[in-house]
Amino acid sequence: MKTIVSASILSADLCDLRSELIRTEKSGAEYVHFDVMDGVFVNNISYGIPVLKCVRKATDMFLDVHLMITEPHRYIKEFAESGADMITFHTEAGSDVSDTIKLIRSFGKKAGIAIKPGTPVSEVYKFAGDVDMILVMTVEPGFGGQGFIPETEEKIRALRSFCDSKGIELDIQVDGGINAETSRRVREDGANVLVAGSYLFKAPDMAAAVKAMRE
Ligand code: DX5
Ligand code: ZN
Secondary structure, three states: OOOEEEEEHHHOOHHHHHHHHHHHHHHOOOEEEEEEEEOOOOOOEOOOHHHHHHHHHHOOOEEEEEEEOOOHHHHHHHHHHOOOOEEEEEOOOOOOHHHHHHHHHHOOOEEEEEEOOOOOHHHHHHHHHHOOEEEEEOOOOOOOOOOOOOOHHHHHHHHHHHHHHHOOOOEEEEEOOOOHHHHHHHHHHOOOEEEEOHHHHOOOOHHHHHHHHHO
């Protein structure tokens, strides 16, 4: 499976987002990862719809929107119409999972579901055939720059082997504490969409850092 690098702009210089997006495009990353936090589902507030619209105008890159918000079904339409290419929401966030997947698809967008480190991966098996991607969080959602939780590797391996056994081709995304070293581990576990924020935006050479994540 092709490795896709998704750059989380949570760690970008947000006062200079346009240059940061240009830097991201030139780095060779495929996706821009856009983290939405509502201060309820997670203990932090990031940015939302108006900023997504600006990002959409500033870049043609694939916009991978990660919703860390309560009852995400309430805002799918707005995020879809504001430029998201894929919308990923948490199964723990209080919306009906199947209905929310259908809602995302009704706008012609790719659909993903996410689980926190404490949620058993077996809870998402029943949706694996209905989504484009499953995000296995490798830190507690809410903040950039945290350390990778090694116990999440077992969940990635279990999900990949479940999908293989059922003949399901699925993108498995990881998010949190991803750098060159943890990238190699999670790729071996079966993840193929790698989100990185602080590792990429704090790197002296972002293109070299993206390359290191694939090696
Ligand atoms: C955390 C966010 C991540 C965050 C990752 O809740 O979902 O996307 O930006 O940051 P790093 O790569 O610094 O761990
Ligand atoms: Zn994220």
